[in-house]
Amino acid sequence: xxxxxxxxxxxxxxxxxxxxxxxxxxxxxxxxxxxxxxxxxxxxxxxxxxxxxxxxxxxxxxxxxxxxxxxxxxxxxxxxxxxxxxxxxxxxxxxxxxxxxxxxxxxxxxxxxxxxxxxxxxxxxxxxxxxxxxxxxxxxxxxxxxxxxxxxxxxxxxxxxxxxxxxxxxxxxxxxxxxxxxxxxxxxxxxxxxxxxxxxxxxxxxxxxxxxxxxxxxxxxxxxxxxxxxxxxxxxxxxxxxxxxxxxxxxxxxxxxxxxxxxxxxxxxxxxxxxxxxxxxxxxxxxxxxxxxxxxxxxxxxxxxxxxxxxxxxx
Amino acid sequence: xxxxxxxxxxxxxxxxxxxxxxxxxxxxxxxxxxxxxxxxxxxxxxxxxxxxxxxxxxxxxxxxxxxxxxxxxxxxxxxxxxxxxxxxxxxxxxxxxxxxxxxxxxxxxxxxxxxxxxxxxxxxxxxxxxxxxxxxxxxxxxxxxxxxxxxxxxxxxxxxxxxxxxxxxxxxxxxxxxxxxxxxxxxxxxxxxxxxxxxxxxxxxxxxxxxxxxxxxxxxxxxxxxxxxxxxxxxxxxxxxxxxxxxxxxxxxxxxxxxxxxxxxxxxxxxx
Numbered sequence: 001x002x003x004x005x006x007x008x009x010x011x012x013x014x015x016x017x018x019x020x021x022x023x024x025x026x027x028x029x030x031x032x033x034x035x036x037x038x039x040x041x042x043x044x045x046x047x048x049x050x051x052x053x054x055x056x057x058x059x060x061x062x063x064x065x066x067x068x069x070x071x072x073x074x075x076x077x078x079x080x081x082x083x084x085x086x087x088x089x090x091x092x093x094x095x096x097x098x099x100x101x102x103x104x105x106x107x108x109x110x111x112x113x114x115x116x117x118x119x120x121x122x123x124x125x126x127x128x129x130x131x132x133x134x135x136x137x138x139x140x141x142x143x144x145x146x147x148x149x150x151x152x153x154x155x156x157x158x159x160x161x162x163x164x165x166x167x168x169x170x171x172x173x174x175x176x177x178x179x180x181x182x183x184x185x186x187x188x189x190x191x192x193x194x195x196x197x198x199x200x201x202x203x204x205x206x207x208x209x210x211x212x213x214x215x216x217x218x219x220x221x222x223x224x225x226x227x228x229x230x231x232x233x234x235x236x237x238x239x240x241x242x243x244x245x246x247x248x249x250x251x252x253x254x255x256x257x258x259x260x261x262x263x264x265x266x267x268x269x270x271x272x273x274x275x276x277x278x279x280x281x282x283x284x285x286x287x288x289x290x291x292x293x294x295x296x297x298x299x300x301x302x303x304x305x306x307x308x309x310x311x312x313x314x315x
Numbered sequence: 316x317x318x319x320x321x322x323x324x325x326x327x328x329x330x331x332x333x334x335x336x337x338x339x340x341x342x343x344x345x346x347x348x349x350x351x352x353x354x355x356x357x358x359x360x361x362x363x364x365x366x367x368x369x370x371x372x373x374x375x376x377x378x379x380x381x382x383x384x385x386x387x388x389x390x391x392x393x394x395x396x397x398x399x400x401x402x403x404x405x406x407x408x409x410x411x412x413x414x415x416x417x418x419x420x421x422x423x424x425x426x427x428x429x430x431x432x433x434x435x436x437x438x439x440x441x442x443x444x445x446x447x448x449x450x451x452x453x454x455x456x457x458x459x460x461x462x463x464x465x466x467x468x469x470x471x472x473x474x475x476x477x478x479x480x481x482x483x484x485x486x487x488x489x490x491x492x493x494x495x496x497x498x499x500x501x502x503x504x505x506x507x508x509x510x511x512x513x514x515x516x517x518x519x520x521x522x523x524x525x526x527x528x529x530x531x532x533x534x535x536x537x538x539x540x541x542x543x544x545x546x547x548x549x550x551x552x553x554x555x556x557x558x559x560x561x562x563x564x565x566x567x568x569x570x571x572x573x574x575x576x577x578x579x580x581x582x583x584x585x586x587x
Contacts, residue, residue, distance in 0.1 A: 061586035070458075070464065073454075095466060097451065098453075098464070098466060099447065101450075106458065111550070132555065132557065134556050136554040136555075139553050142549065143547040178463040183493050193490075199586070239469075239508055240490070276561070279577075289563055290563070291564055291566070295569070298569065302574045306529055310581075313578070
């Protein structure tokens with residue numbers, strides 16, 4: 001059976017949703033094994049076992065995470081060889097893609113990013129050109145290294161598994177690396193991250209400085225808050241919320257676009273969403289061309305009404 | 316400015332990519348990118364601006380900002396645009412065998428070019444290309460050139476400490492802001508938050524005509540055709556299907572109850 005190595009960075013007390021998606025996918029493709037960089041808690045160990053991971057690799061040296069990408073890549077490449085992995089799966093964050101990139105060079109192996117499905121032969125389905133094409137791609141050299149988009153896999157129900165066996169991997173610490181000297185975590189919003197969210201409510205120029213109606217609707221729907229570049233450039237919301245070609249690409253079940261005209265750069269970030277709802281005062285806004293449900297109206301009245309209605313129906 | 320501070324050599328990697336304002340296409344038996352309507356990648360303009368600002372902040376003369384590209388003859392247009400904006404010289408790796416290069420092949424080719432440039436302090440790139448959109452190349456270049464990588468920088472500063480240059484950058488990701496320090500030389504990629512790129516002016520456009528562009532072949536950089544292009548690709552696109560364009564759904568005009576109609580729609584779609 002194929003050994004499929006899943007890279008997990010720093011889970012903390014519990015596995016992230018994307019980690020569980022990767023483990024589920026690994027279990028569908030073969031036998032999951034795990035390369036875990038951060039500390040291993042008892043909770044995470046039990047969760048890994050329940051998702052079928054029998055063996056867990058951890059670095060034998062500390063401090064690899066402080067070296068920008070190079071340290072993590074050195075560890076994952078060493079773990080892939082140690083595990084004789086037939087394929088390596090990672091998440092699809094900017095950093096995970098860069099780790100994959102370097103592991104690809106280290107192992108002389110092809111890297112495919114943005115996978116939305118992976119076949120038994122490790123062939124990958126992905127979208128290119130901002131969702132205008134769906135392609136099937138394969139790795140032709142080395143063990144396939146694949147980064148998988150969030151929400152691509154239905155998480156399997158955890159089974160009663162045993163605690164995985166921990167093996168330490170020797171890693172030569174890369175000499176040529178930038179060092180992270182300061183790190184500050186932003187306050188958690190309590191909302192799902194944009195990468196993982198099933199529902200995204202995004203605001204643009206039309207919110208005119210006030211993201212309140214966007215945030216309230218996102219909270220009523222249990223979704224994440226996104227923004228167009230116009231809104232982040234105006235300083236109304238943090239840049240990390242930006243969706244579009246130069247920000248994040250999301251493919252949630254539902255994308256609500258409010259006060260965003262839908263220029264091509266913005267569309268590029270969201271047009272693979274399953275359902276698109278648009279609210280805009282301008283009936284000629286390009287976003288209406290791709291909306292499943294469009295409302296020509298003022299977001300400051302439409303959104304609060306929708307939020308109130310959702311809360312009423314739930315109570 | 317301290318006389319002892321040596322001139323700065325910066326290679327900015329620029330790419331000729333299909334204009335994102337138009338529909339983009341894959342073509343041919345290998346499903347490669349159709350580059351007929353191509354321009355300098357918008358995201359590379361931030362890297363070029365960052366290079367020019369770093370050089371300007373150093374003061375003094377003799378600094379070199381080199382615009383480097385690879386690809387078919389038309390790819391030189393990305394270099395020409397960079398020269399108009401302010402780069403000092405251009406380097407174009409041009410060879411038919413490069414067609415079909417994947418990220419790893421592109422990285423190997425660009426690494427070979429950078430090695431030919433002589434001592435380079437920084438290799439600067441945009442955060443991603445706007446065609447492949449993978450962000451793999453900067454990290455792979457760092458691995459191949461055995462240089463530190465400082466990627467997704469939203470600020471960039473060069474300092475001198477006892478004659479040695481040091482790079483300090485800030486990175487903002489989802490929930491974390493980081494300060495990163497690196498020795499120089501390094502491979503650096505910058506986000507679109509780092510600056511406001513300048514436009515070429517008339518003087519720049521005229522001056523660009525006199526700036527040198529070196530055209531290199533694979534042999535010039537010591538690469539074999541089998542290492543790049545289709546034959547050297549470590550990945551292959553087997554099939555490509557154009558997604559049907561999204562069609563327009565129901566559009567209503569708010570007459571006081573659009574919020575409630577929206578909730579009805581979401582309930583119908585089982586999204587509540």
